[in-house]
Amino acid sequence: MQPGPGGGAAAGNARHRKWPMKRRVPLSEPSLGDPHQLFHDTSSAHGPGSYVAHRVPGGLGYSSPLQPGFLDDPMSNMAVAYGSSLAAHGKELVDKNIDRFIPVTKLKYYFAVDTVYVGKKLGLLVFPYLHQDWEVQYQQDMPVAPRFDINAPDLYIPAMAFITYILVAGLALGTQDRFSPDLLGLQASSALAWLTVEVLAILLSLYLVTVNTDLTTIDLLAFSGYKMIGGVVTGLLFGKTGYYVVLSWCCVAIFVFMIRTLRLKILSEVAAEGVLVRGARNQLRMYLTMAIAAAQPLFMYWLTFHLVR
Amino acid sequence: MAFTLYSLLQAALLCVNAIAVLHEERFLKNIGWGTDQGIGGFGEEPGIKSQLMNLIRSVRTVMRVDQYFQKLKAHSFKI
Numbered sequence A: 001m002q003p004g005p006g007g008g009a010a011a012g013n014a015r016h017r018k019w020p021m022k023r024r025v026p027l028s029e030p031s032l033g034d035p036h037q038l039f040h041d042t043s044s045a046h047g048p049g050s051y052v053a054h055r056v057p058g059g060l061g062y063s064s065p066l067q068p069g070f071l072d073d074p075m076s077n078m079a080v081a082y083g084s085s086l087a088a089h090g091k092e093l094v095d096k097n098i099d100r101f102i103p104v105t106k107l108k109y110y111f112a113v114d115t116v117y118v119g120k121k122l123g124l125l126v127f128p129y130l131h132q133d134w135e136v137q138y139q140q141d142m143p144v145a146p147r148f149d150i151n152a153p154d155l156y157i158p159a160m161a162f163i164t165y166i167l168v169a170g171l172a173l174g175t176q177d178r179f180s181p182d183l184l185g186l187q188a189s190s191a192l193a194w195l196t197v198e199v200l201a202i203l204l205s206l207y208l209v210t211v212n213t214d215l216t217t218i219d220l221l222a223f224s225g226y227k228m229i230g231g232v233v234t235g236l237l238f239g240k241t242g243y244y245v246v247l248s249w250c251c252v253a254i255f256v257f258m259i260r261t262l263r264l265k266i267l268s269e270v271a272a273e274g275v276l277v278r279g280a281r282n283q284l285r286m287y288l289t290m291a292i293a294a295a296q297p298l299f300m301y302w303l304t305f306h307l308v309r
Numbered sequence B: 001m002a003f004t005l006y007s008l009l010q011a012a013l014l015c016v017n018a019i020a021v022l023h024e025e026r027f028l029k030n031i032g033w034g035t036d037q038g039i040g041g042f043g044e045e046p047g048i049k050s051q052l053m054n055l056i057r058s059v060r061t062v063m064r065v066d067q068y069f070q071k072l073k074a075h076s077f078k079i
Helices: A012-016 A074-101 A104-110 A115-126 A156-175 A181-208 A217-225 A227-235 A240-266 A280-307 B005-020 B024-031 B047-065 B068-076
Strands: none
Touching: A104 A217, A115 A156, A115 A227, A115 A240, A156 A181, A156 A217, A156 A227, A156 A280, A181 A217, A181 A280, A181 B005, A181 B047, A217 A227, A217 A240, A227 A240, A227 A280, A240 A280, B005 B047, B005 B068
16 A cells, blocks of 8 residues: 555646545554453553553452462352452443443554653643644545544543643632532532533534534534643643733644644535635635634633632 | 533523424415415525425424423423
Protein backbone atom coordinates (compact mmCIF):
# COMPACT_ATOMS: atom_id res chain seq x y z
CA MET A 1 0.00 0.00 0.00
CA GLN A 2 1.72 3.13 -1.04
CA PRO A 3 0.78 6.43 0.55
CA GLY A 4 -2.01 8.07 -1.41
CA PRO A 5 -2.05 11.63 -2.72
CA GLY A 6 -2.23 14.46 -0.25
CA GLY A 7 -5.41 16.41 0.31
CA GLY A 8 -4.61 19.42 -1.78
CA ALA A 9 -3.60 17.71 -4.96
CA ALA A 10 -6.86 16.23 -6.10
CA ALA A 11 -9.27 19.12 -5.70
CA GLY A 12 -10.70 18.54 -9.14
CA ASN A 13 -12.38 15.23 -8.54
CA ALA A 14 -13.01 15.94 -4.90
CA ARG A 15 -16.55 16.93 -5.70
CA HIS A 16 -17.55 13.40 -6.52
CA ARG A 17 -16.39 11.96 -3.29
CA LYS A 18 -18.49 11.95 -0.18
CA TRP A 19 -15.96 11.06 2.46
CA PRO A 20 -12.82 12.99 3.28
CA MET A 21 -9.64 12.00 1.50
CA LYS A 22 -8.05 9.11 3.23
CA ARG A 23 -4.36 8.76 3.39
CA ARG A 24 -3.13 5.25 3.61
CA VAL A 25 -0.32 4.79 6.01
CA PRO A 26 1.92 1.75 5.69
CA LEU A 27 1.49 0.37 9.18
CA SER A 28 1.46 -3.21 10.22
CA GLU A 29 -2.02 -3.89 11.46
CA PRO A 30 -2.33 -3.80 15.24
CA SER A 31 -4.14 -6.94 16.22
CA LEU A 32 -6.45 -6.75 19.18
CA GLY A 33 -5.48 -10.16 20.41
CA ASP A 34 -7.70 -11.76 22.94
CA PRO A 35 -11.18 -10.12 22.91
CA HIS A 36 -11.53 -10.60 26.63
CA GLN A 37 -8.51 -8.52 27.34
CA LEU A 38 -9.56 -5.12 28.48
CA PHE A 39 -6.46 -3.10 27.67
CA HIS A 40 -3.36 -3.39 25.54
CA ASP A 41 -0.19 -3.93 27.41
CA THR A 42 2.46 -1.94 25.59
CA SER A 43 5.12 -2.17 28.24
CA SER A 44 7.36 -4.24 25.99
CA ALA A 45 6.39 -2.95 22.54
CA HIS A 46 9.38 -2.36 20.27
CA GLY A 47 8.94 0.74 18.13
CA PRO A 48 5.82 2.31 16.63
CA GLY A 49 5.25 -0.17 13.88
CA SER A 50 5.04 -3.50 15.61
CA TYR A 51 2.61 -4.40 18.28
CA VAL A 52 2.63 -7.29 20.68
CA ALA A 53 -0.45 -8.25 22.63
CA HIS A 54 0.23 -9.83 25.96
CA ARG A 55 -2.34 -11.83 27.71
CA VAL A 56 -3.05 -10.40 31.10
CA PRO A 57 -2.85 -13.34 33.44
CA GLY A 58 -6.38 -14.09 34.58
CA GLY A 59 -6.39 -13.39 38.25
CA LEU A 60 -7.56 -16.74 39.34
CA GLY A 61 -4.33 -18.52 39.87
CA TYR A 62 -3.85 -17.56 43.44
CA SER A 63 -0.39 -17.21 44.80
CA SER A 64 -0.85 -18.23 48.36
CA PRO A 65 -1.47 -15.35 50.74
CA LEU A 66 0.65 -14.27 53.62
CA GLN A 67 0.58 -17.11 56.11
CA PRO A 68 2.40 -20.22 54.90
CA GLY A 69 -0.14 -22.62 56.44
CA PHE A 70 -3.20 -21.16 54.75
CA LEU A 71 -4.09 -23.87 52.27
CA ASP A 72 -3.37 -26.80 54.49
CA ASP A 73 -6.85 -27.16 55.92
CA PRO A 74 -8.92 -29.17 53.38
CA MET A 75 -12.09 -27.20 54.15
CA SER A 76 -10.54 -23.90 53.22
CA ASN A 77 -9.03 -25.57 50.19
CA MET A 78 -12.45 -26.53 48.98
CA ALA A 79 -13.80 -23.11 49.79
CA VAL A 80 -11.10 -21.48 47.72
CA ALA A 81 -11.77 -23.80 44.80
CA TYR A 82 -15.51 -23.18 44.98
CA GLY A 83 -15.06 -19.46 45.23
CA SER A 84 -12.78 -19.36 42.25
CA SER A 85 -15.12 -21.41 40.11
CA LEU A 86 -17.98 -19.08 41.05
CA ALA A 87 -15.90 -16.10 40.11
CA ALA A 88 -14.99 -17.64 36.77
CA HIS A 89 -18.62 -18.33 36.02
CA GLY A 90 -19.58 -14.77 36.88
CA LYS A 91 -16.82 -13.39 34.73
CA GLU A 92 -18.00 -15.43 31.77
CA LEU A 93 -21.53 -14.17 32.21
CA VAL A 94 -20.44 -10.56 32.37
CA ASP A 95 -18.20 -10.92 29.34
CA LYS A 96 -20.97 -12.42 27.30
CA ASN A 97 -23.49 -9.73 28.13
CA ILE A 98 -21.46 -6.58 28.41
CA ASP A 99 -21.33 -6.01 24.70
CA ARG A 100 -25.04 -5.54 24.66
CA PHE A 101 -24.98 -2.47 26.86
CA ILE A 102 -21.64 -0.80 26.38
CA PRO A 103 -19.85 -1.11 23.02
CA VAL A 104 -16.60 -2.25 24.56
CA THR A 105 -14.60 -2.70 21.37
CA LYS A 106 -15.44 0.76 20.19
CA LEU A 107 -14.50 2.19 23.55
CA LYS A 108 -11.21 0.33 23.50
CA TYR A 109 -10.20 2.29 20.44
CA TYR A 110 -10.60 5.55 22.30
CA PHE A 111 -8.42 4.47 25.17
CA ALA A 112 -5.54 3.20 23.08
CA VAL A 113 -3.19 5.98 24.02
CA ASP A 114 0.32 6.26 25.29
CA THR A 115 2.38 8.86 27.08
CA VAL A 116 3.83 10.48 24.00
CA TYR A 117 0.41 10.98 22.49
CA VAL A 118 -1.00 12.43 25.69
CA GLY A 119 1.86 14.86 26.02
CA LYS A 120 1.60 16.04 22.45
CA LYS A 121 -2.15 16.33 22.58
CA LEU A 122 -2.08 18.39 25.75
CA GLY A 123 0.42 20.69 24.12
CA LEU A 124 -1.83 20.93 21.09
CA LEU A 125 -4.84 21.82 23.20
CA VAL A 126 -3.05 24.69 24.84
CA PHE A 127 -1.14 25.89 21.80
CA PRO A 128 -2.77 24.87 18.53
CA TYR A 129 -1.39 27.66 16.41
CA LEU A 130 1.65 26.00 14.91
CA HIS A 131 0.16 22.63 13.96
CA GLN A 132 -0.18 22.28 10.21
CA ASP A 133 -1.90 19.07 9.38
CA TRP A 134 -5.19 18.31 11.10
CA GLU A 135 -6.42 15.38 9.12
CA VAL A 136 -6.97 12.01 10.73
CA GLN A 137 -5.12 9.19 9.04
CA TYR A 138 -7.09 6.14 8.00
CA GLN A 139 -6.04 2.60 7.61
CA GLN A 140 -8.32 0.39 5.52
CA ASP A 141 -11.36 2.56 6.20
CA MET A 142 -10.92 2.57 9.94
CA PRO A 143 -9.39 5.52 11.68
CA VAL A 144 -5.99 4.83 13.12
CA ALA A 145 -5.72 4.42 16.89
CA PRO A 146 -4.85 7.58 18.81
CA ARG A 147 -1.49 6.14 19.67
CA PHE A 148 -0.37 6.51 16.08
CA ASP A 149 -2.04 9.72 15.05
CA ILE A 150 -2.17 12.88 17.06
CA ASN A 151 -5.32 14.16 15.37
CA ALA A 152 -7.51 11.29 16.42
CA PRO A 153 -9.92 11.96 19.29
CA ASP A 154 -9.58 9.91 22.43
CA LEU A 155 -11.49 9.52 25.66
CA TYR A 156 -8.59 9.18 28.05
CA ILE A 157 -7.76 12.88 28.24
CA PRO A 158 -11.37 14.04 28.71
CA ALA A 159 -12.01 11.44 31.41
CA MET A 160 -8.87 12.34 33.33
CA ALA A 161 -9.52 16.05 32.85
CA PHE A 162 -13.03 15.71 34.23
CA ILE A 163 -11.86 13.95 37.36
CA THR A 164 -9.03 16.42 37.84
CA TYR A 165 -11.48 19.26 37.39
CA ILE A 166 -13.61 17.96 40.23
CA LEU A 167 -10.60 17.61 42.48
CA VAL A 168 -9.32 21.06 41.60
CA ALA A 169 -12.79 22.50 42.25
CA GLY A 170 -12.73 20.92 45.66
CA LEU A 171 -9.29 22.35 46.30
CA ALA A 172 -10.32 25.82 45.18
CA LEU A 173 -13.41 25.75 47.34
CA GLY A 174 -11.35 24.51 50.24
CA THR A 175 -8.92 27.40 50.13
CA GLN A 176 -11.85 29.76 50.29
CA ASP A 177 -13.40 27.99 53.26
CA ARG A 178 -16.46 27.12 51.27
CA PHE A 179 -15.87 23.41 51.14
CA SER A 180 -18.16 20.63 52.26
CA PRO A 181 -18.00 17.02 50.99
CA ASP A 182 -21.34 16.98 49.24
CA LEU A 183 -20.23 19.90 47.13
CA LEU A 184 -17.86 17.58 45.28
CA GLY A 185 -20.74 15.39 44.18
CA LEU A 186 -22.72 18.46 43.22
CA GLN A 187 -19.89 19.81 41.07
CA ALA A 188 -19.47 16.46 39.39
CA SER A 189 -23.09 15.98 38.56
CA SER A 190 -23.60 19.53 37.37
CA ALA A 191 -20.56 19.43 35.09
CA LEU A 192 -21.75 16.09 33.74
CA ALA A 193 -25.21 17.51 33.14
CA TRP A 194 -23.82 20.46 31.19
CA LEU A 195 -21.70 18.13 29.09
CA THR A 196 -24.74 16.01 28.33
CA VAL A 197 -26.75 19.07 27.35
CA GLU A 198 -24.01 20.21 25.06
CA VAL A 199 -23.58 16.85 23.34
CA LEU A 200 -27.34 16.54 22.86
CA ALA A 201 -27.57 20.05 21.45
CA ILE A 202 -24.76 19.34 19.00
CA LEU A 203 -26.39 16.07 17.94
CA LEU A 204 -29.70 17.84 17.39
CA SER A 205 -28.16 20.58 15.32
CA LEU A 206 -26.17 18.11 13.26
CA TYR A 207 -29.38 16.25 12.53
CA LEU A 208 -31.22 19.41 11.56
CA VAL A 209 -28.55 20.57 9.17
CA THR A 210 -28.34 17.08 7.57
CA VAL A 211 -24.60 16.88 7.60
CA ASN A 212 -23.12 13.71 6.20
CA THR A 213 -20.35 13.22 8.63
CA ASP A 214 -18.62 10.34 10.30
CA LEU A 215 -18.59 11.97 13.68
CA THR A 216 -19.96 9.53 16.23
CA THR A 217 -21.50 10.41 19.56
CA ILE A 218 -18.38 9.27 21.34
CA ASP A 219 -16.31 11.61 19.17
CA LEU A 220 -18.53 14.48 20.23
CA LEU A 221 -18.18 13.43 23.84
CA ALA A 222 -14.42 13.47 23.42
CA PHE A 223 -14.42 16.93 21.89
CA SER A 224 -16.65 18.28 24.60
CA GLY A 225 -14.40 16.82 27.22
CA TYR A 226 -11.33 18.56 25.88
CA LYS A 227 -12.41 21.87 27.31
CA MET A 228 -12.11 20.45 30.79
CA ILE A 229 -8.36 20.77 30.39
CA GLY A 230 -8.81 24.51 30.24
CA GLY A 231 -11.04 24.28 33.28
CA VAL A 232 -8.33 22.46 35.19
CA VAL A 233 -5.61 24.89 34.27
CA THR A 234 -7.63 27.96 35.11
CA GLY A 235 -8.98 26.49 38.30
CA LEU A 236 -5.49 26.09 39.65
CA LEU A 237 -4.84 29.79 39.91
CA PHE A 238 -6.13 31.61 42.88
CA GLY A 239 -6.27 35.26 42.11
CA LYS A 240 -8.53 37.27 39.88
CA THR A 241 -6.14 38.69 37.30
CA GLY A 242 -4.24 35.43 36.87
CA TYR A 243 -7.51 33.60 36.40
CA TYR A 244 -8.75 35.93 33.70
CA VAL A 245 -5.49 35.92 31.78
CA VAL A 246 -5.23 32.14 31.73
CA LEU A 247 -8.92 31.82 30.98
CA SER A 248 -8.73 34.05 27.92
CA TRP A 249 -5.66 32.20 26.66
CA CYS A 250 -7.37 28.82 27.06
CA CYS A 251 -10.59 30.08 25.50
CA VAL A 252 -8.87 31.30 22.36
CA ALA A 253 -6.80 28.13 22.17
CA ILE A 254 -9.74 25.78 22.41
CA PHE A 255 -11.72 27.90 19.95
CA VAL A 256 -9.00 27.60 17.34
CA PHE A 257 -8.52 23.91 18.09
CA MET A 258 -12.23 23.16 17.67
CA ILE A 259 -12.57 25.10 14.47
CA ARG A 260 -9.60 23.43 12.88
CA THR A 261 -10.70 19.98 13.91
CA LEU A 262 -14.37 20.31 13.06
CA ARG A 263 -13.74 22.06 9.77
CA LEU A 264 -12.46 18.88 8.24
CA LYS A 265 -15.31 16.80 9.53
CA ILE A 266 -18.39 18.93 9.04
CA LEU A 267 -17.71 21.10 6.05
CA SER A 268 -17.59 19.63 2.62
CA GLU A 269 -14.20 18.75 1.27
CA VAL A 270 -13.72 21.62 -1.06
CA ALA A 271 -14.66 24.19 1.50
CA ALA A 272 -12.40 22.66 4.06
CA GLU A 273 -9.38 23.30 1.92
CA GLY A 274 -9.81 27.00 2.20
CA VAL A 275 -11.61 27.71 -1.04
CA LEU A 276 -14.64 29.89 -0.41
CA VAL A 277 -17.69 28.02 -1.60
CA ARG A 278 -20.94 29.90 -1.93
CA GLY A 279 -24.26 28.26 -1.32
CA ALA A 280 -26.67 28.19 1.55
CA ARG A 281 -25.65 24.76 2.70
CA ASN A 282 -22.03 25.51 3.18
CA GLN A 283 -22.78 28.72 4.92
CA LEU A 284 -25.04 26.93 7.33
CA ARG A 285 -22.37 24.39 8.06
CA MET A 286 -19.83 27.10 8.63
CA TYR A 287 -22.16 28.78 11.10
CA LEU A 288 -22.68 25.47 12.83
CA THR A 289 -18.95 24.90 13.18
CA MET A 290 -18.48 28.38 14.57
CA ALA A 291 -21.36 27.93 16.99
CA ILE A 292 -19.99 24.66 18.33
CA ALA A 293 -16.55 26.14 18.70
CA ALA A 294 -17.88 29.26 20.38
CA ALA A 295 -19.87 27.25 22.89
CA GLN A 296 -16.71 25.74 24.30
CA PRO A 297 -15.15 28.88 25.79
CA LEU A 298 -18.55 29.86 27.13
CA PHE A 299 -18.89 26.58 28.94
CA MET A 300 -15.35 26.82 30.18
CA TYR A 301 -16.09 30.17 31.73
CA TRP A 302 -19.38 29.00 33.15
CA LEU A 303 -17.91 25.96 34.77
CA THR A 304 -15.09 27.77 36.49
CA PHE A 305 -16.12 31.30 37.35
CA HIS A 306 -17.72 30.38 40.60
CA LEU A 307 -14.45 28.94 41.81
CA VAL A 308 -12.72 32.26 41.85
CA ARG A 309 -13.41 34.77 44.52
CA MET B 1 -24.68 25.79 40.98
CA ALA B 2 -27.38 23.23 41.63
CA PHE B 3 -27.89 21.91 38.13
CA THR B 4 -28.03 18.19 38.66
CA LEU B 5 -28.70 15.27 36.38
CA TYR B 6 -32.11 14.89 37.88
CA SER B 7 -33.16 18.37 36.89
CA LEU B 8 -31.90 17.61 33.39
CA LEU B 9 -34.13 14.58 33.31
CA GLN B 10 -37.09 16.63 34.49
CA ALA B 11 -36.46 19.26 31.85
CA ALA B 12 -36.26 16.64 29.12
CA LEU B 13 -39.51 15.11 30.29
CA LEU B 14 -41.24 18.47 30.21
CA CYS B 15 -39.97 19.23 26.72
CA VAL B 16 -41.17 15.92 25.34
CA ASN B 17 -44.48 16.47 27.01
CA ALA B 18 -44.75 19.90 25.42
CA ILE B 19 -44.21 18.45 21.98
CA ALA B 20 -46.74 15.73 22.63
CA VAL B 21 -49.55 18.06 23.66
CA LEU B 22 -49.26 20.47 20.76
CA HIS B 23 -52.61 20.71 19.10
CA GLU B 24 -52.15 20.42 15.39
CA GLU B 25 -55.14 22.22 14.09
CA ARG B 26 -54.94 25.24 16.25
CA PHE B 27 -51.27 26.00 16.29
CA LEU B 28 -49.17 24.23 13.77
CA LYS B 29 -51.34 24.91 10.80
CA ASN B 30 -51.46 28.57 11.62
CA ILE B 31 -47.69 28.83 11.59
CA GLY B 32 -47.52 26.61 8.55
CA TRP B 33 -45.86 23.70 10.28
CA GLY B 34 -48.65 21.19 9.74
CA THR B 35 -47.87 17.65 8.82
CA ASP B 36 -49.70 17.67 5.53
CA GLN B 37 -47.92 20.72 4.27
CA GLY B 38 -44.38 20.92 3.08
CA ILE B 39 -43.48 17.30 2.63
CA GLY B 40 -42.14 18.51 -0.66
CA GLY B 41 -40.52 16.55 -3.39
CA PHE B 42 -37.40 14.48 -3.20
CA GLY B 43 -35.17 17.47 -3.60
CA GLU B 44 -31.54 17.51 -2.77
CA GLU B 45 -31.66 19.42 0.48
CA PRO B 46 -34.44 18.99 3.02
CA GLY B 47 -33.69 22.26 4.77
CA ILE B 48 -34.02 23.03 8.44
CA LYS B 49 -37.73 23.73 8.54
CA SER B 50 -38.81 20.44 7.03
CA GLN B 51 -36.33 18.54 9.22
CA LEU B 52 -37.83 20.16 12.27
CA MET B 53 -41.35 19.36 11.12
CA ASN B 54 -40.34 15.77 10.54
CA LEU B 55 -38.83 15.61 13.99
CA ILE B 56 -41.95 16.97 15.66
CA ARG B 57 -44.18 14.64 13.72
CA SER B 58 -42.12 11.58 14.58
CA VAL B 59 -41.99 12.48 18.25
CA ARG B 60 -45.75 12.88 18.29
CA THR B 61 -46.27 9.54 16.54
CA VAL B 62 -44.09 7.75 19.04
CA MET B 63 -45.90 9.42 21.90
CA ARG B 64 -49.24 8.42 20.47
CA VAL B 65 -48.24 4.78 20.54
CA ASP B 66 -46.77 5.13 23.98
CA GLN B 67 -49.74 6.02 26.13
CA TYR B 68 -47.86 4.54 29.01
CA PHE B 69 -45.71 7.60 28.95
CA GLN B 70 -48.57 9.84 29.90
CA LYS B 71 -49.44 7.80 32.93
CA LEU B 72 -45.79 7.76 33.91
CA LYS B 73 -45.60 11.51 33.60
CA ALA B 74 -48.71 11.95 35.66
CA HIS B 75 -47.30 9.79 38.42
CA SER B 76 -43.80 11.22 38.40
CA PHE B 77 -44.97 14.72 39.13
CA LYS B 78 -46.82 13.67 42.16
CA ILE B 79 -43.55 12.90 43.89
